Amino acid sequence: MGTGWLAIRWLHVLAMALFVGGQLVLVTAVVPALREEQRPALRAVARRFGWASLAALAVLVATGSALASHEHLWDLRTLQVKLALVVLAGALIAWHIRRPERHAIEGAVFLVSLAIVWLGLALAHGPLPFD
Numbered sequence: 001m002g003t004g005w006l007a008i009r010w011l012h013v014l015a016m017a018l019f020v021g022g023q024l025v026l027v028t029a030v031v032p033a034l035r036e037e038q039r040p041a042l043r044a045v046a047r048r049f050g051w052a053s054l055a056a057l058a059v060l061v062a063t064g065s066a067l068a069s070h071e072h073l074w075d076l077r078t079l080q081v082k083l084a085l086v087v088l089a090g091a092l093i094a095w096h097i098r099r100p101e102r103h104a105i106e107g108a109v110f111l112v113s114l115a116i117v118w119l120g121l122a123l124a125h126g127p128l129p130f131d
């Protein structure tokens with residue numbers, strides 16, 4: 001893999017770190033620290049993180065698609081399952097925006113994100129669970 005493709009991969013992993021790491025920071029630090037008494041601050045943080053994670057998702061789709069084409073991976077079931085989970089995560093995020101008080105949706109977004117990371121690592125390093 002040349003330097004240019006390494007840079008694409010680097011962008012993919014950085015966007016993944018923002019998307020997944022941000023959720024981890026929210027769950028472990030921001031939500032417990034700003035619970036009941038500082039709800040408006042919590043809402044402001046969540047709204048900004050929402051925009052950042054949307055941008056991260058756009059970068060993940062663009063760089064991930066470039067990598068899949070470059071490495072001719074589109075026919076792999078593992079990639080297709082990963083893409084289905086990306087669509088599911090997007091749908092759950094849209095649902096979460098409409099129903100922010102339903103905290104089970106956030107948990108589901110988080111679990112689906114962890115599964116996507118597993119499949120990403122499997123695509124890059126094996127073993128492929130669905131092929």
Ligand code: HEM
Pocket residue numbers: 009012013016019020057060061062063064065067068071073083086113116117118119120121122123124125
């Ligand atoms: C449409 C969306 C996406 C596509 C098409 C895609 C595609 C890919 C491909 C082809 C690889 C293999 C890269 C390589 O061989 O170097 C990869 C790796 C990876 N992806 Fe994605 N991806 C997408 C979204 C995501 C999302 C949303 C996440 C995380 C939440 C993610 C996390 C990862 C991780 C952790 C790796 C492993 C990177 C490495 O070890 O080099 N991907 N992705």
